[in-house]
Structures are given as structure tokens and as C-alpha cells.
Amino acid sequence: MNSNRTPYQVVDLSAGRIVWLNTLDLSWLDHAIYGLLEVDVTRPRQVIAAHRALTGEALSFTGYLTFCLARAVDADKSVQAFLKGRKQLVIFDDVDVSIMIENNYGGKKALMGHIIRAANRKTYREIHDEIRRVQTSPPPPGRGMPGWFRKLMVLPPPLPRLVRAVLAMISLYDPARRAAMTGTVGITSVGMFGRGYSGWGISPTGTSLGLVAGGIAWKPAVCEGRIAPREILNLTVMFDHDVVDGGPAARFVHRLVTLIESGEGMDAAASDLNR
16 A cells, blocks of 8 residues: 555535536637737837826726727628538628626626627727726626526536537537627637746637737837837737638738737727826
8 A cells, every 4th residue: 555645635626617617628629720929019008007107097908909809800800700510601790809807896806708799899998998897897697608508517427528519519500609609709818927927828719719818028129120128918819720711810910910019099098088
């Protein structure tokens, strides 16, 4: 008998964690393309810092990425298409951006899903206000997840595997139902790569197009012909190769990076919030 075993304890997974594990099995794409980008976010970060110094209010950086993502998709909505069966694509008119928000209502912090509906038709300020409102409002039942879905995701084995197979089939042949639950595009953040450390994240978003925001760190970069310290965001872009080819993906990435680096929409938002 081995007497050198390290002490340990066994704890039950929470219902929320079980739901998340089973949901991940539904969302990972088999034919995904990943792009690892370095994006200069010095300009938008300067606006955020200046506004905070002036007013004490923090503009949402996630809201800014949401705004830029929606604008970039709006120029070519085929990048957010969902496969319907094996012969058709569904291309949505609105860009519904799925994000994760830390709700802090009643002194309790909890992560919850939220979808910014028609983000391509909203200003940065409108997106910012919506995120702040969700962060401080009473969380909806199921924290943004339909009750029936949560119940299915906590069924005892082997039922979850059967349920996942049925839901995957429904999603394939009824993409509108899937988009209603997951949004048409998604953004997630990898918090452990923050605080001045570089790092990319790769994570499923449940959509055909997703962004994973990694770390932001100061790095030397060429700016207007000179080497200067710049704040660089490590950003992962994920495409479903079943619906998006290299050309449209490359053009989308160019639009997205240009929007993010320019500080598009931030000056107007800061001005509005200062009124």
C-alpha cells in the first residue's frame, strides 16, 4: 500500500459549471481558422484614460471592441453566416454580439452571458451604457441562459450526450434559433493574460466568428516612421472555415484592426458622457 499519497478532497461541480461544460461541447467548431493578431490600442486607451481622469468614469473597453466588431461585420455580413444543412448559408441582417459580463448586483459578483442586439446600429455610447446597465441590474433568470437549456444541460449521464446531439442537429438546420441564443458573433476575454503580460487565448464562442481578447502590454512598435512604445493588444480572431474563406477573412481583419487602432467612435462617446 502506498502511504505517500498527497492529501486531497473531492467536491461536487456546481450546476452552473456542469451547464458550462456541456455547452462547450456544443460550441467548438471542427473547421476553424484562427488568426493571432497584435493590435495597437494606444489611441483608444488614451481616450479611456483621459476620460477617467476628467470624470472618474471608466469607459468600457469590451464595449469598444464590440462596437468595432459590429462595424467591421456590417461591411460584409457573410463573415457571420451560419451553415444551414450542407447546401445553404443563413446571413443575418443584424450583428448580435454575445459577450460575457461580470454582474455586480447586491454585492455579489457573477459572470453572465449577454447579447448586444443589432450592435451594428448602435453607437459606442449606447453599447457602453447597455453594458454598465447590465452590470448593475438584477440578473435575469438563468443569468442570460434560457431555463429549458439549463435544465437539459444538467441531466444525468448519458442523457447530456444525446441532448447535445439533438441540439447540434437543430442548430444546423435552424440557425435562426441558434443565433437567438448565442448571437451572430462573440467576444470573450482571457483575464489571466492581463496586467501588462502578452498572451493570446483560443476559446469557443458558439458562433461562426469570434474574438478572444488577450493581454495588453507596452511594446516597441513603428509609429509614423519611428520606433515608439505602444500599448499592444493580443487579439485572436476565429472564423468558421465552413462559411468563410481566406479572402473575406483577410479583408474583415483589415477593417477590424483599422477601426480598433483609430479610436473610431470614442471621441463622440466621451463628449456625450461629459455633458
